[in-house]
Amino acid sequence: MAACGLDFGTSNTTLGVSSAEGPELVALDGDSVTIPSAIFFTPDGLPPSVGRAAIRAYVDGTSGRLMRSLKSVLGSSLINEATQVGRGRVSFRSVIAQFVAITRRRAETATGLSIDAVVHGRPVHFVDGDPEGDRKAEEALQAIAQEVGFRHISFQYEPIAAALDYERQVGDEEIALIADIGGGTSDFSIVRLGPARRKKADRLDDILANDGIRVGGTDFDHYLSIGTAMPLLGFGSGMKREGLPVPSGYYHDLATWSSINRLYERGVMQQLHEVRREAQHPELIERLIHVVEEHGGHRLAIDIEAAKIALADEPKVEVLLHWIERGLAMTVDRGVLVDRTRGLADRIAARIGDCLRDAGLTADAIDAVFLTGGSTRLAHVHAAILGTVPGARVVDGDTFGSVGTGLTIEAANRYGVVAA
Template sequence: MKKFLYGIDFGTTNSALSIFDEEKKEILTTILIPSLIYFPFSHKSEGSLNYVVGEKAISAYLSDGMEGRFIKSVKQILSKSSFTETRIQNKRYTASDLVAIILKELKSRADEFIGQDCQKAIIGRPVFFDDDNTHKDTLAQNRLSKAAELAGFKNVRFQFEPIGAAFAYEKTLQQQEKVLVADLGGGTTDFTYLVLDPEKAGSVFRKNDLMATGGIYIGGDSFDSAFMWEKGTPYFGKNTEYEATPGKILTVPKSLFANIFTWDKMNFFNGNRIKKDIEDYYYFSGKDAKFKNLITLIDNNLGYSVFQSIEKTKIGLSDREVSRFSYSNMEIEIEEEITIVQYEAIIDKDIQKISSYLDDFMLKNNIKPEEIDSLFITGGTSMVRAIQHLFKSRFPLIKVNSGDNFTSVSKGLAYSGYLFEMHD
């Protein structure tokens, strides 16, 4: 039987699996799917799966009229101790159960490709799942380990995602370089500073080549949340006024919108809990049309489709000066022109946090810009213009390289087989 190893990048937005042939020492193919799960509103037959994963989840969700439960950004809940379980179709799902569904889908597709059951994998993880919080980080790591076990992996090692990205970049080098790697995903931004050498690729002893790692819990989802708060929530009644008592006009509490401006909260939003409050505000606002949009959004599980529109706006601004925030569904009508200047003002706080963290990271680890030979930037969020500008302005004399923004990490993880040869 042939020997294979899977490199798995379980991501907030997309997940990838690279199949590594351990005998030929090469990657055969890489499978990429959106990190999405859809549970149909009604489960029809006993023996069949009661969910749809990946790209098929989107079409199934839309064809079902956006009923059922649509789950995105599962990775974000791994570190949340407040999340213990959610009930879907009268069944209990823990964080590990949900992650395992995506890992199982990747494994199934890969196993079909190689024609055997591969139980050996190197799975990527961010440097910090939730900033520098040891308790949350341990919780997330344990949940991810359990998910891998549930998905059918018996022989697993974990590798920091930016190190995976670095090893993918190492394959393109002709000589030794000191490289600063930035992996900008949907949930986190991770940095690694290390020595890469094409002659050492695959070597067991890489510990001394790794000089610094760090990360911050900000990524593309943070940008989308900031956009939703500034530009989205006004269409759902954030500035609605109501008459609490005759003659006393107040604005509805901003706290009502805390569960709709971040996707991980909207994922598990319990509309019934605050439904009466929302209906009361709607009534006392004189049945304000925009506030009615909030009720429609919650009752019809429209969160994903709204965030899809936000994503399109963001992508449009990666190479244009103007994009449109456009959404039309169930009498919710949004049509607004967004300029790159407006967008960058919205995400500026998050960009500044990444910038400040990078300063601290370099200072703490005594990294001098003049000692860096090259930069390697990867991850879907690396395409945001403000991010590109951040690195080019910070390191004007250093070449900025990039690989495949969605598969670099999984390929590098697949090249990390040396982890199985190291002694604990």
């Protein structure tokens, strides 16, 4: 039996296996160990493409349907709903299963192993304040894992997995805050770590607190998009009838990765043409219509995500939108990103405070803070986290690989390693 650790993420996915030499993430997308959690269906019914190939096919204008941020539907009513794919309708649950199945097959091809056991990563909370939603989300992931061929399935919290990765470099016993700011959720654990503790089979007593919040990188994308791109498409403008704004729901769907495809459902285009006729600025609504007609919602979301990532290193970035309208572009300033998403950073910091209280610790008891997940690279998010434990040593983990590596360590502990 070969076992793996699987980090099925909102934005990216990793899978790892362990040998006597230790855990290793498998190359799933060419030479890359990360594969974007994206799947692209063509109308002809051929097998879907995934990862970078899926995004490339979509951006290149291939006829079909791109779906991304699939993990976001777990714990929501959308998981069992069907969406239009080609000439038929497919449930989101089935779409996730196809992506996970392809990921598993690629790992088996790359390693030459038959992988039948998995430690699946999961956020502390799939849904805020909804234990029943959490239970259903985990049950859905377990059923999907069984469906695609895993015979032995277990789960580990993603921040605990990141802690196991970090613990490999810890020389003395310490208390660490693990902060994993992923694409869909932010998760935190406070854990006792150390060389002697690595050998323990049961680490339950070492976990002092776990907490999380449904705030992640896609939420930063949403707020940035609403504040910058959507006004260019008519968001916030008025209708001819005095005091009546253009309906905002279209824009919020367009700015939300998991909701973009709603705009391609039957009847939406007719509604948009009616809005254009009654809008004070029909030329702005025409841009929105063009995006929807061209199924360009994910392309716009990709542009916004790229701008957000660039703003981690640059003070401003130009976003070219000539594919919507000739000459259309916008300059996005880092200050705009911070202003629009400061509330998200504050919510992340507040949840860390809750985690400290649950552990019965003050901030000065934390020896180190281990950071993983793409949004930890945003300066104001980084500062918000460190502001909760100002005296702690800061350790930057593998942005996209720490959770997967930790899950792989956990899989070896639970199921054994592959013989070298």
